[in-house]
Amino acid sequence: MELKPLDFGKKGTSKPIIIAGPCSAETESQVLESAYALSNLGINIFRAGIWKPRTKPGSFQGVGLPGLKWLSKVKEETGMLVATEVATKAHVEAALSHGVDIIWIGARTTGNPFAMQEIAETIASIKKDAPVLVKNPLNPDVEAWIGALERLANCGVCHLGAIHRGFSTYGEHYYRNNPQWGVPLELRTRIPDLTIICDPSHIAGRRDLIAPLSQQALDRGFDGLIIESHCSPDSAWSDKDQQITPPVLKDILNSLLLRDSKNVAEELHQLRERIDELDAQLIDVLSQRMKISSEIGNLKKLSKMPVVQPERYNSILQSRINSALQEGLSPKFMKQIISAIHEESVRVQIDQ
Numbered sequence: 001m002e003l004k005p006l007d008f009g010k011k012g013t014s015k016p017i018i019i020a021g022p023c024s025a026e027t028e029s030q031v032l033e034s035a036y037a038l039s040n041l042g043i044n045i046f047r048a049g050i051w052k053p054r055t056k057p058g059s060f061q062g063v064g065l066p067g068l069k070w071l072s073k074v075k076e077e078t079g080m081l082v083a084t085e086v087a088t089k090a091h092v093e094a095a096l097s098h099g100v101d102i103i104w105i106g107a108r109t110t111g112n113p114f115a116m117q118e119i120a121e122t123i124a125s126i127k128k129d130a131p132v133l134v135k136n137p138l139n140p141d142v143e144a145w146i147g148a149l150e151r152l153a154n155c156g157v158c159h160l161g162a163i164h165r166g167f168s169t170y171g172e173h174y175y176r177n178n179p180q181w182g183v184p185l186e187l188r189t190r191i192p193d194l195t196i197i198c199d200p201s202h203i204a205g206r207r208d209l210i211a212p213l214s215q216q217a218l219d220r221g222f223d224g225l226i227i228e229s230h231c232s233p234d235s236a237w238s239d240k241d242q243q244i245t246p247p248v249l250k251d252i253l254n255s256l257l258l259r260d261s262k263n264v265a266e267e268l269h270q271l272r273e274r275i276d277e278l279d280a281q282l283i284d285v286l287s288q289r290m291k292i293s294s295e296i297g298n299l300k301k302l303s304k305m306p307v308v309q310p311e312r313y314n315s316i317l318q319s320r321i322n323s324a325l326q327e328g329l330s331p332k333f334m335k336q337i338i339s340a341i342h343e344e345s346v347r348v349q350i351d352q
Contacts, residue, residue: 001150004158006131006195016258017197017224019083019102020249021047023239024060025067033231035074037246041253045102046071046080047226050095052238053087053108060237068098075099083133087115092122096130104133104163110148111137117151124155133197135163140183146190161195162187163226164217166203176205176242179213181220188221201228201242210244211252218256227252289341290348297349307349313342 020038025031025048035046048071052062071082083102086092087109095103103123109115123130132152137144149160164184166177184196198217200210214225230236233243244252300307317338324334 001146001153001191002158003153003160003191003193004129006159006161015224016218016222017045017195018043018253019045019047019197019224019226020229020246021083022049022230022236023201023228023243024049024052024237025063025070025084026237028070028073030231031067031070031074032077034229034246035078035080037231038229038249039078039080041246041250044080045083046074046078047083047228049238050084051087051091053085053106065094068094068100071100072098075101086119089118089122092119093126096123096126102131102133105135105148107135107138107165107168110135111139111141111144113147113151116148120152120155120157123152123157128156129159130157131159131161132157133161133163135165135199136167136183138168140167140178140180142183142186142190145183145187149191149194161197161223163197163199164203164222165199175203175209177203179203179216181216184222185220195223197224197226198222199226201226201239205242207233207242207244207248210242211255214252215256218258286341290344293345293348294352297352300349301352307346316342 020043022030022034031048034048038046048067050062050067050071051064052060068084071084074080075082081101082099083104084095084100085106086095086103087106092103105116105119109119123132134145134148134152137148145162149162152158152160162184164179166175166179167183169175169178184198187194188196198214200213200217204210204213210227214227217225227249228239228243229246229249230240230243231245233240233245236243297307299305317335320338321331321334325331
């Protein structure tokens with residue numbers, strides 16, 4: 001996939017990248033009040049939803065076209081770059097014709113290949129160099145996420161980035177959307193040059209979690225944050241519980257610890273070398289274990305025994321978890337490890 005640097009222009013090159021603004025554009029005065037407050041904090045990119053993809057038809061669906069004029073006014077009066085979500089060909093045409101600088105694709109749209117193809121072709125026909133941010137799909141599927149990015153790139157839209165907003169869950173959970181950090185980190189591994197921004201507002205679903213999630217994202221090497229900020233969040237027309245005031249946003253940004261990836265001490269290099277050595281030992285041990293599993297598979301085959309022995313597996317699992325606890329390791333972590341090893345062992349035995 002050919003990518004070009006995601007350059008938001010002179011006014012948007014702060015590190016980390018910060019994009020902020022209300023969940024939805026509600027009124028002209030609300031948009032401008034929020035924009036001025038955020039601009040005074042030094043934030044250069046203003047976000048606001050114009051079209052809201054709500055499940056129930058009776059809920060607030062966004063103000064539509066009038067809101068684009070308000071975003072144009074934000075640009076004119078504050079000099080900020082403006083960003084909004086698009087989900088259809090008509091959205092793209094309207095947003096770009098009103099001078100929207102950055103567009104993003106929502107989670108529902110990312111997982112729809114027909115919509116993504118139409119959006120990609122429309123952007124390419126109007127403004128190929130438009131910066132486009134693609135949110136993760138609703139489900140933790142890195143291939144679907146990459147597929148959406150590839151559709152844009154294949155049409156020549158190469159100024160691309162990704163937004164991690166977490167994955168949908170059912171029922172009561174700590175987070176509104178499960179962060180599952182391994183998925184965006186896998187995306188970073190697959191596409192190293194891709195700009196990845198975290199959306200702690202949608203992961204959290206509540207204000208008190210935005211600060212710790214923002215720090216966790218930066219600790220994991222994310223390039224920036226997109227945070228919902230409203231001057232009167234309690235009266236917001238959508239997602240009021242996850243929006244924060246500009247002063248609270250200022251406090252959060254001032255509290256963040258920024259890490260310098262280039263500042264690597266010699267001691268860290270030595271520790272990494274030790275990790276490499278231990279990983280090599282792990283691979284050797286796992287290889288030996290699978291060879292023994294292969295022998296066990298042969299014996300089971302000759303004895304006409306079923307490969308899976310639930311009582312034996314449960315016994316091993318509990319024993320290893322108990323040992324892990326004594327070594328200060330997480331039971332959940334050990335269960336994942338033993339489960340993965342058991343699954344591969346079963347495969348090896350079946351292949352005999």
